[in-house]
Amino acid sequence: MSKTILVLLALLALSIVITSFDDSSNLPKTPEQQEKELKSFVMWQGKESVLKLLKDKDSAEFDDLQVHEKFLCGRVNSKNSFGGYAGFSRFISGATTATTSIEQIGTDPKEFQQAWDLFCTK
Numbered sequence: 057m058s059k060t061i062l063v064l065l066a067l068l069a070l071s072i073v074i075t076s077f078d079d080s081s082n083l084p085k086t087p088e089q090q091e092k093e094l095k096s097f098v099m100w101q102g103k104e105s106v107l108k109l110l111k112d113k114d115s116a117e118f119d120d121l122q123v124h125e126k127f128l129c130g131r132v133n134s135k136n137s138f139g140g141y142a143g144f145s146r147f148i149s150g151a152t153t154a155t156t157s158i159e160q161i162g163t164d165p166k167e168f169q170q171a172w173d174l175f176c177t178k
Contacts, residue, residue, distance in 0.1 A: 095123045102128025102149035105156040110134045119144060122176070126150065129176035132158065148175050 085093070099121065106128075107113040112135040121130035128151075131144040148171055149156040157163050157171060 094126075098123045098126055098128050098151060101151040102130075102156070105149045105151060105153050106132055106147050106158065108153050109156060109158055109161065111137055115141070117144075124176055124178050127175045129172070146172060146176075148172060150175075 102123075103118060103121075106118075107116055110116055110132070115135040117133045119131045119133070121128065123129075128149045129147070131146050133141055133144045136142045145161065146159040146168075147157065148168075157168060159165075159168050159172075
């Protein structure tokens with residue numbers, strides 16, 4: 057074997073050893089990292105729950121998204137049964153379809169406003 061190949065193999069072995077000791081994924085997460093991950097999860101799960109309640113989920117447009125503790129609040133617009141966009145409606149999602157409510161879709165306006173005030177205006 058040539059000297060160059062031996063040096064390259066030694067460098068490769070050394071880099072493998074070094075990277076095995078630099079595994080930061082096992083380190084405890086800071087409170088900021090945990091909060092960021094929770095917000096990302098609430099955002100993803102909330103959107104998925106809203107999409108399940110829409111007639112045309114592929115046409116959904118989200119706006120004004122905010123995470124409040126474990127609730128996603130925002131506005132969604134999607135196509136209705138006639139193929140036209142219905143206009144933005146507010147929604148509150150607690151990460152399941154059972155805990156997700158879209159304004160003007162099977163929800164009493166007063167009850168929706170109370171829930172909005174409780175979960176989305178903090």
